[in-house]
Amino acid sequence: MLIDTSAWVEFLLGSRKGNRVRERINSEACYSSIVTIAELSNWAQRENQATERIIDAVKELSAVIGLDEDIAVLAGKLNFNRKKENRKWGIMDSMILATAEMYDMEILTCDNDFSDVSKVTVLR
16 A cells, blocks of 8 residues: 555644554555655655654655656656646646556545545545
8 A cells, every 4th residue: 555645644643544544554565655755854844843753754664665767757647637637636646646556556645636546545
């Protein structure tokens, strides 16, 4: 399962949704995109949180998947098509979606922008 940034944020906040993320982390193999590391670093700075502690926790609880040319090309194609349906959709979401598709993984997220994507669990 690929854990989206929004799910990690809820996990880090210890919210009700975050507890559901914790259950999944404890019950199956979990992965994160390197894009999530960038987004969490940004979130930590904005929220005055300890960036290194957060990144270390993510790396301890999930394997981090890097970007490669195939993921980048697919992300560009996905982004072009998703923008037609949702102007708010961003390239970072496309990178995460492309990573999940390349590795045939489900995405766990709290981001409703993924709600129409197959193989995605949106925590509500």
